[in-house]
Amino acid sequence: MSRGMTKRWGTGLALLVMLLGFASRAEGAAEFVSYTLDWRNRRVAAPLGYVVEDVLSGIGQLTEPMRSPQDLFLDAEENLWIADTDANRVIKMTRTGQVLLTITEAGGTPLYGPQGVFVKNNGEVYIADTGNKRIVRLNPDLSVNTIYEAPKSLKLGPDFNFQPTKIVVDKSDTMFIVNGGDFHGFLQMDAKGRFRQWFGANRVPFSLTRVLTRIFATEQQREQLTRQLPPPPSNAFIDHSGYMYATSAFATRAQIKKLNSVGGNSFPDKFYGEIDVVGWTLTRPQFVDVTVDKNDIVSALNAQSGRVYQLDQDGNTLLVFGGQGDQRGVFKYPSSLVVDSRGWLYVLDNQRNDIQVFRPTEFANLVHEASQLYYQGRYPEAARLWEQVLDMNTNYELAHKGIARNFYKDEEYAKAMREYRLAHDKKGYSMAFAELRKEWARKNFVLLIVLIGAGILVLTGIGVLIVLYVRAGWRHPGEVVGEA
Known part of the structure; x- marks a missing residue:
């Protein structure tokens, strides 16, 4: 079963637990709860x-x-x-x-x-x-x-x-x-x-x-x-x-x-x-x-x-x-x-x-x-434990954040972005995206220079043509260049 499908099952289970909790409260029974809170401060069963x-x-x-x-x-x-x-x-x-x-x-x-x-x-x-x-x-x-x-x-x-x-x-x-x-x-x-x-x-x-x-x-x-x-x-x-x-x-x-x-x-x-x-x-x-x-x-x-x-x-x-x-x-x-x-x-x-x-x-x-x-900054060791946490509870958002931090440290920014997205961590996602953009720029530096140079040449050529066209448009009809 994929992690996404498992997550949907987990969300359904969380809603069921909450409904049962409300029912038990209404009947005056003991309500022992165990959950965490997501990025919107909503309950997620744990x-x-x-x-x-x-x-x-x-x-x-x-x-x-x-x-x-x-x-x-x-x-x-x-x-x-x-x-x-x-x-x-x-x-x-x-x-x-x-x-x-x-x-x-x-x-x-x-x-x-x-x-x-x-x-x-x-x-x-x-x-x-x-x-x-x-x-x-x-x-x-x-x-x-x-x-x-x-x-x-x-x-x-x-x-x-x-x-x-x-x-x-x-x-x-x-x-x-x-x-x-x-x-x-x-x-x-x-x-x-x-x-x-x-x-x-x-x-x-x-x-x-x-x-x-x-x-x-x-x-x-x-x-x-x-x-x-x-x-x-x-x-x-x-x-x-x-x-x-x-x-x-x-x-x-x-x-x-x-x-x-x-x-x-x-x-x-x-x-x-x-x-x-x-x-x-x-x-x-x-x-x-x-x-x-x-x-x-x-x-x-x-x-x-x-x-x-x-x-x-x-x-x-x-x-x-x-x-x-x-x-x-x-x-x-x-x-x-x-x-x-x-x-x-x-x-x-x-x-x-x-x-x-x-x-x-x-x-x-x-x-x-x-x-x-x-x-403690021991991200690889933490990531291994966060993976075990996800095996027990696929909806645990903080585990994704911990795994994302390890990917970020290892400069695997695309994977970090994916995990930050699952953790709903906008700040972490932005950091990883910025690094990914800088990494792409470093790897494609020569291509960027060529494209920029080509762009400058094209724009220069267009500019010259425009100047020649404008200057030609200001000549009077019948005027011959070079006549005394």
């Missing part, structure tokens, strides 16, 4: 990327079950730390679910609704003790190191409300804090608890309505317009290279960012996820957490749909899985996720009160490895 390996809840080991846990962290020893919010505690367990300890107080004060936890490589624990409006810093033996309360700064003002919900800490002990619904960005504090700056703030998204209102509205309407604020961040993750990834649940664009040391975003500035139809309502994605594995694969958690979106470093969607429901593999309301050194994902659900452990399939491993090789 083999399963992840399967549920285990479900961790701590039942039988904890004095009471988890209650509305909000945050999950994986430490350097690959133990899980859970901010068990409504139970007013932090739990540490192994990645197989064995509970190691619980933290219920710090400095003689019980924890109150903690929503965030972070553990440094040296074992120090940071807790966003939200209800008590403080950050608790514990030594590796869990003795209190420092308790940070609201920082004092003229830039914050006298009415500043300190309500930390999430926290990450860099190698210099600088803290980046999600402060409630604060629209300024991440609250940056140093190790002494001093306010440094607001970091990585979002912008108010462009709106044609706002532009027209500024032009035609009354003064009172303009004042209301200026009160529109940018969306606050929802969570953050610091990868092995020190880059900070951030999510914004209520942003309409650039909901996932990769922030550098000065807060600039180096991740593609575009819309991530999908707009879903629930009943008669359009719902936007709400990305509440993000994590990055050792291969720089980004996994972002959409709490609104219960789906995990995996992206490469260009923001392309590699895989999507999950869904909403009560069964294994889907979620009621996921709140956080982490990834271990094996590439296994752990997703915390604050309504199911458990952690589902997802193991990548052969298909996911192939996609991840091919993507990693591609971004």
Whole structure:
């Protein structure tokens, strides 16, 4: 069967899967999905990327079950730390679910609704003790190191409300804090608890309505317009290279960012996820957490749909899985996720009160490895894996892009153009076409010179004839050339 015919069969299968998905949603059944997104952001069915390996809840080991846990962290020893919010505690367990300890107080004060936890490589624990409006810093033996309360700064003002919900800490002990619904960005504090700056703030998204209102509205309407604020961040993750990834649940664009040391975003500035139809309502994605594995694969958690979106470093969607429901593999309301050194994902659900452990399939491993090789510039090795991906899913557009890049590197521009076309990569196609045109010009240089020379001679001859004709046309009738 040709690749084109196989692709049409694959497209039909994708439509069938989508229709079945809508039907199951209408009946209220669990909807476990596995797909990717094409260049138009439409769903394309894909083999399963992840399967549920285990479900961790701590039942039988904890004095009471988890209650509305909000945050999950994986430490350097690959133990899980859970901010068990409504139970007013932090739990540490192994990645197989064995509970190691619980933290219920710090400095003689019980924890109150903690929503965030972070553990440094040296074992120090940071807790966003939200209800008590403080950050608790514990030594590796869990003795209190420092308790940070609201920082004092003229830039914050006298009415500043300190309500930390999430926290990450860099190698210099600088803290980046999600402060409630604060629209300024991440609250940056140093190790002494001093306010440094607001970091990585979002912008108010462009709106044609706002532009027209500024032009035609009354003064009172303009004042209301200026009160529109940018969306606050929802969570953050610091990868092995020190880059900070951030999510914004209520942003309409650039909901996932990769922030550098000065807060600039180096991740593609575009819309991530999908707009879903629930009943008669359009719902936007709400990305509440993000994590990055050792291969720089980004996994972002959409709490609104219960789906995990995996992206490469260009923001392309590699895989999507999950869904909403009560069964294994889907979620009621996921709140956080982490990834271990094996590439296994752990997703915390604050309504199911458990952690589902997802193991990548052969298909996911192939996609991840091919993507990693591609971004390392090892195009021939990546192309071989992308071919295997196409054997498993002929509609996988990014595989064509990876193969095209290898052809381009090998100066096989015609083949590269074909693969870029299948990948719907206009930029790559244009690059390959430009090189093919230059290559043709180099190979046919002598012919071009001959043709250009011949063209010049022909044009010169035509010009001479025209001049002679015009000059002859200006002579008077009966005039003989050479008469005195």
